[in-house]
Amino acid sequence: MKPARIATVTPVSEESAVGKVVAVYADIKATKKIDFVPNIWRVLATNPDHLELTWTRLKAIMHPEAAGRTSKLDPLMREAIALAVSATNGCAYCVNSHTAALRKLGFDAEAVGEVLAVAALFNSTNALADGYQIEPDVLPPLDG
Amino acid sequence: MKPARIATVTPVSEESAVGKVVAVYADIKATKKIDFVPNIWRVLATNPDHLELTWTRLKAIMHPEAAGRTSKLDPLMREAIALAVSATNGCAYCVNSHTAALRKLGFDAEAVGEVLAVAALFNSTNALADGYQIEPDVLPPLDG
Amino acid sequence: MKPARIATVTPVSEESAVGKVVAVYADIKATKKIDFVPNIWRVLATNPDHLELTWTRLKAIMHPEAAGRTSKLDPLMREAIALAVSATNGCAYCVNSHTAALRKLGFDAEAVGEVLAVAALFNSTNALADGYQIEPDVLPPLDG
Amino acid sequence: MKPARIATVTPVSEESAVGKVVAVYADIKATKKIDFVPNIWRVLATNPDHLELTWTRLKAIMHPEAAGRTSKLDPLMREAIALAVSATNGCAYCVNSHTAALRKLGFDAEAVGEVLAVAALFNSTNALADGYQIEPDVLPPLDG
Amino acid sequence: MKPARIATVTPVSEESAVGKVVAVYADIKATKKIDFVPNIWRVLATNPDHLELTWTRLKAIMHPEAAGRTSKLDPLMREAIALAVSATNGCAYCVNSHTAALRKLGFDAEAVGEVLAVAALFNSTNALADGYQIEPDVLPPLDG
């Protein structure tokens, strides 16, 4: 049976995965503790190298402990940034996915609203600072 | 003496401020605990109503306690979102200002790098999800 | 019968076209070697001057030989750029249309994936270069 | 003498212009009633076809009467839109140029501030509507 | 009955509104002279403070007379800017809403086309000016 239309290319189902795609799919499910492969990974699998590169990087940045490293950001802050960037870019898939992640981590609708309030505020002031071409303030240097 | 060029309009110096601009300038300095008025506010003061509207909103969202409300986000998360949005939009003034704010709150260059790593990652996956027109995953509904 | 909703304005069908719209529709079908007028042109036809201006420009840039000029880019490169820009801006209509064009020119899903991998990579590094406000490298001058 | 660095390519000075560039430069100065060729046109002239295509389109849209057509927008509205879009995209050259055009048409700093206030407001609500993935309201249909 | 899916959070219906949400909903309907609360406000109401902040600002900028202030822009110019910004950001909700507002104010499809023609033109020249990194023209200073 042909998979339902979810993208401009036909996604690679878990059953039809071969080669490095199999290992990446398994790692995604284990790392994220979920029992399905989200659409974005099944679509990226149409170019297996790119799937692997994207997953390796997302794992290292968003699941640092699973990638054997440490991060100074906690999961809530990372997902809040993810939602703010996705709202700024207007990405439907990403907004849905990162709102769900924030909810899983305990944020209720009001807290999601605070994240979007901050994102919206700075989309606004970014347009003002750029729209007036305002020069940066002269501040004491930051070291390191 | 004419102020140095910092924008497409001539900023309103603290000395020449009149009317509601005086009160907003004072509130900015008191709320942010700084002894100067940053460029963006001096530029916005060329339209006093807009200065007041922008400041009122920024104060409520970024300094909730000073505005008599509570927020479920802490200052670090708010500034991290601010930097991520400003990096996404490429706003020079804002990137400088929010990097400085994160440094003041204790983030070193490595931690700033983690914020930008997350922002960069999702600028990348946003382009992929949109570039393939990937449909959102069907997830269990979130309530509230 | 009222046309199906495809936009915020009612598109101009081929049957109801008059004046310069008729000629532009005919030129679009002849130049693109297709037997229908894509939605974007039928929508733009609600302002006939703008239809003509947009088509004239697109024809000159994307179909240079038909416009009596030469281009140093080949059709694949032009469509790859079109998809990359459309992915960056998150434009659903455009992503669908340029993916189809790349497929017609012989790109399979893996090659489309390489185009999007490059686009995604630079959406990422753009956010980093802007997010750190990195100055351009000092390089030897380029002439011409 | 080598022209000062104003772009990634060497602009075409009025003295060194040949072929169709000469005619476009003359038309720009006559249409805009200015006695110099702005940087953007001198840079575009490094690809004469593209210079001509861009100018022809800008002239038709921004100087409709000079292009023998009529527009339902007046010059102030057109320049206000131009500044709002340029602020949204953060384009330094364009913000400077369209602020100057608005000032020439009689807008003072306060009125420029209103234009940017509207632009900033909708950069904010765009991020909110996209950040929540809000569906359009069901409204009575618009005809024509 | 559960409301239909219109966003990533469950909107607050007029019947279930409490506290400051009630007053904001009433003010929205009175100020906009409509008999329903548009989706964006019902979604923002999941964070009542943010609803109030966003509405207060939108009212002051888009309905200045109702907010007891004057603006140098007329309603048509404000809505034209709103549509141009929303088209630039690709916001579906906002494009629908501001096209409807322009139609209510008397713009037909051809006039809406002129607004989008200007917006599209400057999205194009913004990419050119930034893509060549063109320096601003040296113009006589603007005062005030």
Added chain:
Amino acid sequence: MKPARIATVTPVSEESAVGKVVAVYADIKATKKIDFVPNIWRVLATNPDHLELTWTRLKAIMHPEAAGRTSKLDPLMREAIALAVSATNGCAYCVNSHTAALRKLGFDAEAVGEVLAVAALFNSTNALADGYQIEPDVLPPLDG
């Protein structure tokens, strides 16, 4: 001596590099066949993990042969996409860097102009398709 200001953080010079930064710097110079480390890598080195992740990915996508893989895109097409995306996002560092790369690969100013003409065209039509909320054309399905 303190390095010149080139970013919001102090870049890591080649002399002061330690640990994995040393190896990445060496690989950058060998892979790109250059004798200096460009600013972006020296800035990213303030977070060594992120430096390594970003370089690994850029190497795999932009220098596939050096990463032991093959790509269906040639270097010119990859750099053209890079410039088009960077122009769309208005990234100064990136525009300079990718224009230089295209020039090294043999593109003259006229050919760079064609790349930017295509990028500008689709920034324009993206705004139109989004500004009218145009639905994708119904096309025959693409397989694979």
